[in-house]
Amino acid sequence: MSAPSRHHILSVLVENRAGVLARVASLFARRGFNIYSLAVAPTEDERFSRITIVADVESATLEQIVKQLFKLIDVVKISELDPRTSVERELLLATVKAEPETRGQVVELVQIFEGKILAVGNNQLTVSLDGTPDKLDDFEELLRSYGIVELQRTGRVALPKLERESGRLRALKGKAS
Amino acid sequence: MLVDVPKDVLQSTMEWYWPDGVDLPGYKPTTKGHPRMIREAAKLILASEQPVIYAGGGILKARAADALRELAELTGIHVVTTLMARGAFPDTHPLCLGMPGMHGNATAVTTLQKADLLIALGSRFDDRVTGKVSTFAPDAKVIHVDIDPAEQGKVRRPDVPIVGDCRLVIEALVREIRHLQAGGATQADTGAWRSRISGWRELFPYSYDASEPGEALKPQFCLEVLRDSAPHGTILVSGVGQHQMWSSQYWRFDEPYTWVNSGGLGTMGFCVPAAIGAKVGRPDRTVWAVDGDGCFQMTAQELVTASTERIPIKVAILNNSYLGMVRQWQEMFYDERYSEVYLSPDLPDYVQWAEAMGCIGIRVESPEEVQPAIDKANEVDDRPVVVEFRVDAREKVFPMVPAGQSNDDIVLPDGQSKEFLR
Numbered sequence: 001m002s003a004p005s006r007h008h009i010l011s012v013l014v015e016n017r018a019g020v021l022a023r024v025a026s027l028f029a030r031r032g033f034n035i036y037s038l039a040v041a042p043t044e045d046e047r048f049s050r051i052t053i054v055a056d057v058e059s060a061t062l063e064q065i066v067k068q069l070f071k072l073i074d075v076v077k078i079s080e081l082d083p084r085t086s087v088e089r090e091l092l093l094a095t096v097k098a099e100p101e102t103r104g105q106v107v108e109l110v111q112i113f114e115g116k117i118l119a120v121g122n123n124q125l126t127v128s129l130d131g132t133p134d135k136l137d138d139f140e141e142l143l144r145s146y147g148i149v150e151l152q153r154t155g156r157v158a159l160p161k162l163e164r165e166s167g168r169l170r171a172l173k174g175k176a177s
Numbered sequence: 178m179l180v181d182v183p184k185d186v187l188q189s190t191m192e193w194y195w196p197d198g199v200d201l202p203g204y205k206p207t208t209k210g211h212p213r214m215i216r217e218a219a220k221l222i223l224a225s226e227q228p229v230i231y232a233g234g235g236i237l238k239a240r241a242a243d244a245l246r247e248l249a250e251l252t253g254i255h256v257v258t259t260l261m262a263r264g265a266f267p268d269t270h271p272l273c274l275g276m277p278g279m280h281g282n283a284t285a286v287t288t289l290q291k292a293d294l295l296i297a298l299g300s301r302f303d304d305r306v307t308g309k310v311s312t313f314a315p316d317a318k319v320i321h322v323d324i325d326p327a328e329q330g331k332v333r334r335p336d337v338p339i340v341g342d343c344r345l346v347i348e349a350l351v352r353e354i355r356h357l358q359a360g361g362a363t364q365a366d367t368g369a370w371r372s373r374i375s376g377w378r379e380l381f382p383y384s385y386d387a388s389e390p391g392e393a394l395k396p397q398f399c400l401e402v403l404r405d406s407a408p409h410g411t412i413l414v415s416g417v418g419q420h421q422m423w424s425s426q427y428w429r430f431d432e433p434y435t436w437v438n439s440g441g442l443g444t445m446g447f448c449v450p451a452a453i454g455a456k457v458g459r460p461d462r463t464v465w466a467v468d469g470d471g472c473f474q475m476t477a478q479e480l481v482t483a484s485t486e487r488i489p490i491k492v493a494i495l496n497n498s499y500l501g502m503v504r505q506w507q508e509m510f511y512d513e514r515y516s517e518v519y520l521s522p523d524l525p526d527y528v529q530w531a532e533a534m535g536c537i538g539i540r541v542e543s544p545e546e547v548q549p550a551i552d553k554a555n556e557v558d559d560r561p562v563v564v565e566f567r568v569d570a571r572e573k574v575f576p577m578v579p580a581g582q583s584n585d586d587i588v589l590p591d592g593q594s595k596e597f598l599r
Binding site (some may be wrong): 013015047048063064067068071072073074075076151 | 201202203204325329330331342400
């Protein structure tokens with residue numbers, strides 16, 4: 001994983017219609033930047049969806065990307081979210097090996113992290129955990145020693161923290177003056 | 178823009194309705210410049226001793242030619258007009274320096290290079306203008322006016338970025354400068370700068386070696402005669418390549434929207450179809466399409482459209498039997514290893530081609546035939562005319578700033594010396 005300092009979270013409000021995600025994603029692709037994670041879902045206003053993108057780019061490059069994104073007709077608003085002043089959540093699903101002799105340890109681990117056990121097999125468990133991406137990283141790391149059969153993470157979603165919203169949220173509306 | 182309509186849609190019927198309104202939540206361009214930035218810009222303009230206006234195609238898009246002229250005349254600041262801005266400021270105006278960039282004239286290039294303030298209006302710091310970016314106008318502060326925020330800081334970090342419509346911003350700038358002057362502000366002395374510029378202009382006009390009797394025609398000569406014989410208000414259209422650069426260099430554009438070319442898109446084959454469009458749009462104007470032989474072959478079949486629809490355009494082919502611009506690069510930068518650039522001077526037979534397509538075809542091979550051929554073409558008004566000029570294949574476009582090099586490394590035509598460019 002890259003250094004966390006290069007991770008930038010963009011919250012992009014777009015019109016909710018076919019092809020928009022492809023346009024947004026291709027803008028990153030054309031410049032050769034990998035999207036680290038991506039989550040798309042409708043918002044409280046059915047006309048719009050919110051795309052939360054985590055990308056590994058330098059800040060100077062990001063400024064150009066944000067401006068270019070803003071030129072897409074379907075993009076309504078772009079905010080860069082600072083991890084220190086936003087709340088982030090992600091969901092993890094994992095199927096883990098759980099032989100009778102280790103099953104108790106896996107169950108205990110899930111309980112410590114306040115996760116859930118979703119399905120039980122003869123020697124496997126499917127578990128879920130939601131929380132901050134860091135917490136999910138820790139959980140994933142600890143599960144790994146038991147043997148992960150399959151793992152799926154959703155990519156993070158984020159919103160600005162309420163109490164400091166006005167001061168620290170960098171609204172990048174593509175305006176330079 | 179490509180609109181692809183499936184066949185079943187074309188065959189179906191529907192009720193026509195006119196939409197009540199268009200709602201584009203994602204399209205809210207900033208058109209009025211920020212007042213604080215406009216004030217900053219006005220102060221910089223008044224304080225500058227070596228300013229220059231770097232006008233781009235945005236002037237024409239924003240219908241800002243009159244505003245530009247007012248700003249230039251109010252401040253006495255010279256204007257360079259990029260390839261896309263030719264005509265946005267009249268070439269006959271004493272403050273007009275013409276085209277900068279890779280094939281721009283040495284005065285326009287050097288004025289940008291040595292300025293202490295670039296007033297970039299609707300221009301995008303294209304690599305053909307800047308040359309090597311890190312050495313471009315090293316001592317200049319930059320005011321950058323563009324309606325697209327993504328252009329701000331894309332190539333050159335501006336000192337004063339102004340996002341807005343060029344016309345509205347320039348008009349606001351003019352008001353602000355007048356306001357500051359009314360409040361007692363005075364403009365810095367630009368006298369020394371202006372006399373340096375006029376010195377360069379005297380020493381560095383576009384130039385070429387005229388052909389001796391019996392030698393091949395010079396393309397620049399053909400353009401000079403064409404220019405001097407063209408009726409007032411003629412619209413000039415070009416393709417892409419050497420002929421395009423010579424057209425921009427040697428023509429005198431006195432009003433906006435009289436120059437049509439594809440600029441940074443670099444689409445060979447643009448000329449003939451674009452000329453047809455220009456003539457349909459302005460049937461009252463003479464439309465001259467100056468094309469190269471390589472470009473012409475790409476879309477010349479459209480002459481059938483022009484003949485069929487009675488659209489009397491005039492085409493001048495500068496036939497040097499090469500893809501001339503590529504040939505020039507191969508000669509200058511690739512040790513004369515010519516590859517895939519030679520076309521035949523005789524094939525296709527352009528006169529027969531023109532006549533087969535319902536046009537009048539004229540061939541010109543020597544200097545004394547140039548004027549009569551152009552006069553004849555200018556008299557025809559009922560069908561397209563194609564004049565083929567057989568020109569010197571060795572002729573290159575100068576000045577030239579080699580790609581990727583600094584504007585300071587400009588290559589001048591024979592007989593001009595860089596030592597006076599200071």
